[in-house]
Amino acid sequence: MNVFDLIKDSRKEIAVGVIADIINAALCVAASLCLSSVLKAAMQGNWRNCTVYILLNGILYLIASAFEYLFTYEKNRVREHGLNKYRTLVSGEIENAKSQFNADKYISSLNNDSVQVDDAITTVFSLIDAFAFTVFGIIGLVYLHWSILLGSVLIVLATAFSARILQPLSRKNEQRRSTALETFYGRISDLLNGYHVFHAYNQKPVLNDLLTNRSKEFESNRRIINNRMKQYELIPVIISLLGQCGLMLLTVYLADKQFISISNLLAVGNLSGMFNNYVGVFFSEIVKVDGYNAIINEKCHSFEKQKLQAEQFDSCDIHIHDLFYSFPDKEVLKDLTLDIAEGSKNLIIGPSGCGKSTLLNVLAGNLTDYHGDVFVGDKNLKNITDYSIHDIVGYIQQSAYVFADSTRHNIDLYRLCPDDEVKEACRKSLVTEFCDETKLDDSVKSSELSGGQKQRIALAREFVSDHKIILFDESLNALDPVMTEQILNYILSLPQTVIMVSHKYTEEMKTRFDQIIELH
Known part of the structure; x- marks a missing residue:
């Protein structure tokens, strides 16, 4: 994998950019050659032709600037496509991750590594630009081999003044860039927190897919910002080119007054400067591309996606044998042996710190560094993928997560569940108490929801799933007694295996479960 692999799908944009750059280089050389005609007419005293050639020189440079902008426009499109492709590769790290995910590392890959990829793509276009101007610079110099000296005076005051005027516009554009970047990382952080x-x-x-779409939106906005910045950059360039035309007129005036002797020095100067500059750029960019390719190949290799496929279980009976788990400072589970029948309702009780949540995390596949054996049907959890575990095990934690999107998408996680199933889940989880069924597609913010409302959304999320085993870790704690009773009745009526951890239970509540598991 190298930078050319990232941009090979943008052949059309690259072709248009190359053609635009060739025309730009040809026009710039033609404008430089036009200086010979200017000086020749001046030396002959033909001021009319001299003026025409000066104006032609300016027109050629203006047209060349338009093609330079087209070249930059296509370059930014290729950068957008290449970065989106790279970020899609980076997202493979999400699908390969286990129960814990390093969001900081992911964001760093998007931010820092993407800058390198962006620089690599930009370098490729600098290479194209350098090659085109080098070739046409050689052609121009060969044509003007009889020129003997270089002489040119650069006009900088008008250019510097225009750049100062454009500074506020440039700062405003950079503020847009900063806002777009902040919004982008804020949105992906929100998603990654879930x-x-x-x-x-x-x-x-x-x-x-969600992260990829957020990336595409960001890159589209950044392309617009970059194009606007290029417009600001071109204005001083155009003023400088027009200033050069003015310098030519001044040179003609001085020649007419016989203050100086004119030859084709300016044309030679422009072309020789072009040649020397772009030859250096060409070879330095080749070295840079080689270095970037090594970095990109190393990064992309680690993002290759694993194939995800759930294994089949012969049953959902749970068998735990001599389970042992300890934290560095405390032993929480010791020699636990337990059988849980498929479809049964189980309540886990015990004092704080006795390992209730730890047991659920083992069953959910979130903890794997335990001793002993945990079987679901004929499968030992240590020997299967977490993807297979999550295919049959649902886990509702005490702290429910809600991301900034619609209530519907928070429930179905973009699986496009049937509308009647989502609404039924909302009714059973009492989401309809705070969100009308007609407003499921309205956006919600986590900061505007109470703990109980978040828990009900998490319950609805589970109710539209088809897990065979459902784990509840203090999942009803934030609800009032009436709501708790209503939702508990529904949970106990489900055909799935239910394993619930709770410290808020009564003796009457215990009688409604098939098995009470008391940990010490």
Whole structure:
């Protein structure tokens, strides 16, 4: 994998950019050659032709500037496509990740590594630009081999003044860039904070698609900002070119007054400067591209996606044998042996810190560094992928996650569940108490929801899934007693295996479960 692999799907944009750059180089050389005609007419005293050639020189440079802008426009499009392709590769890290995901590393890959990829793509276009101007510079110098000296005076005051005037516009444009970047990273951070939810419901490819779409929106906005910046950059260039035309007129005036002797020095100067500059750029860019390719190949190799496929279980009976788990400072599970029948309702109780949540995390595949054996049907959890576990095990944690999108998408995780199923889940989880069924597509913000409202959304998210085993970790704690009773009745009526952890239970509540698992 190298930079050329990232941009090979943009052949059309590259072709248009190359053609535009060739025309730009040809026009610039033609404008330089036009100086010979200017000086020749001046030396002959033909001021009319001299003026015409000076104006032609300016027109050629103006047209060349338009093609330079087209070249930059296509370059920015290729950068957009290449960066989107790279970020799609980076997202493979999401699908390959286990229960814990390093969001900082992912954002760093998007930010820092993407800058390198962007520089690499830009370098490729600098290489194209240098090659075109080098070739046409050689052609121009060969044509003007009889020129003997270089003489040119550059006009800088008008250019510097125009650049100062454009500074506020440039700062405003950079503010747009900063805002776009901040919004982009804010949106992906919001999604990545809910990684564990997408992971638990085997919807990591959906998270991948969402991040890719956010990236495309960002790159589209950045392309517009970059094009606007190029317009600002071209204005001083055009003023400088017009200033050169004025310098030519001044040179003609001085020649007419016989203050100086004119030959084809300016044309030679322009072309020799062009040649020397772009030859150096050409070879330096070749070295840079080679270095970038090594970096890109190393990065992209680590993002190759694993094939995800769920294994089949012969049953959903759970068998735990001699389970042992400890934290560095405390032992929480010791020699636990337990059988849980498929479809049964189980309540786990015990004092704080006895390992209730730890047991659920083992069953959910979030903890794997335990001793002992945990079987679901004929499969040992240590020998299967977390993707297979999440295909049959749902886990609702005490702290529910809600991301900034519609209530519907928070529930179905973009799986396009049937509308009647989503509404039924909302009714059973009492989401309809705070969100009318007609407003499921309205956006919600986590900061505007209470803990109980978030828990109800998490419950609805589980109710539209088809897990065979559902784990509830203090999932009803933030609800009032009436709501708790209503939702508990529905949970206990489900055909799936239910394993619930709760410290808010009564003796009457215990009688409604098939098995009470008391940990110490």
